[in-house]
Amino acid sequence: MSSVQEVLAVLADAGFEPLPKPLTVVGTEFDFEAAVSGTKTSHDLVLIATDQMPRKRLQRLVAGLARSLDLAASRRPVSLVLIGGVAATDRVELERHARLLPILSAAPSIAEIEQAVSVLLPLKLPNADRPNESNPIDEVMTALGSQDATSDHRALIEAASGGPDAVREALRRYLNEGTGWTDKAGADR
Numbered sequence: 001m002s003s004v005q006e007v008l009a010v011l012a013d014a015g016f017e018p019l020p021k022p023l024t025v026v027g028t029e030f031d032f033e034a035a036v037s038g039t040k041t042s043h044d045l046v047l048i049a050t051d052q053m054p055r056k057r058l059q060r061l062v063a064g065l066a067r068s069l070d071l072a073a074s075r076r077p078v079s080l081v082l083i084g085g086v087a088a089t090d091r092v093e094l095e096r097h098a099r100l101l102p103i104l105s106a107a108p109s110i111a112e113i114e115q116a117v118s119v120l121l122p123l124k125l126p127n128a129d130r131p132n133e134s135n136p137i138d139e140v141m142t143a144l145g146s147q148d149a150t151s152d153h154r155a156l157i158e159a160a161s162g163g164p165d166a167v168r169e170a171l172r173r174y175l176n177e178g179t180g181w182t183d184k185a186g187a188d189r
Contacts, residue, residue, distance in 0.1 A: 003050065003103075003108055003113075004034050004048055004083065006110065006113055007034070007081055007103075007113050007117070008034055008036065008048070010110065010114055010121075011046060012036070014042075014122060015038070015040050015041075015042070015122075016036035016037065016038055016042070016046060016120075017036060017037055019035040019036060019037055021034065021035070023035045023047075023065070025068040025069060025072060025074075026071050028064065030061050031061070032047045032061065033048050033049050033050055033053070034047075034048040038120070041122065043075075043077070044078070044079050045069075045074075045076045045078050045079070046078075046079045046080075046117075047065070047079070047080045047081070048080075048081045049081070049082055049083070050082075050083045050084050051083065051085060052084075058082075058090075058094070059090065059093045062078075062080060062098050063096075063097050065078065066078065066098070077099065078098040078099065079099040079100075079101055079117075079119075079120060080098040080099070080100050080101065081101045081116065082100060082102045082103065083103045083105075083106060084103070084105070084106040085102060085106075086100065086102050099119075101116050101117055101119070102116065103116045140157055141153070141154075141157070155170055155174070156171060156174065159171075
């Protein structure tokens with residue numbers, strides 16, 4: 001599988017759809033090695049090019065595409081995945097028209113591709129409903145080194161989910177109980 005196909009596979013797994021080649025915008029054809037468009041949460045137009053394409057030609061293609069998209073009143077952000085690295089002078093010109101996502105290696109691994117295009121990929125969040133994960137309060141107690149916590153300790157930590165005011169109120173009640181004060185006596189002081 002070529003590096004362009006591997007990039008396409010990573011983007012397809014993230015919900016991007018391949019576009020026909022050559023890419024046609026407002027009647028003008030743009031011959032990138034590949035292009036995909038985002039669906040669902042991403043609306044990006046992602047162009048894929050390798051270091052085999054002459055840089056001046058690539059710059060003209062990207063600039064021309066940007067102008068064509070402006071004419072079409074497109075609001076799609078354009079990203080360019082460039083496989084094989086890019087010189088600093090070329091980078092400046094390309095970044096004028098597209099978000100540049102360089103992959104330094106000409107034969108990148110899947111991890112390198114995923115890292116380069118990570119801004120286009122959906123976030124992978126841990127599942128909060130995992131049954132085998134421990135209770136967050138127990139984790140806090142472990143971190144504090146208080147595994148034999150009393151119900152008072154637990155009440156103060158549980159109050160944290162209600163914010164600083166809830167913690168102050170829980171602490172006030174705890175101190176009042178310990179000193180034998182009532183709310184009325186605490187208010188007089």
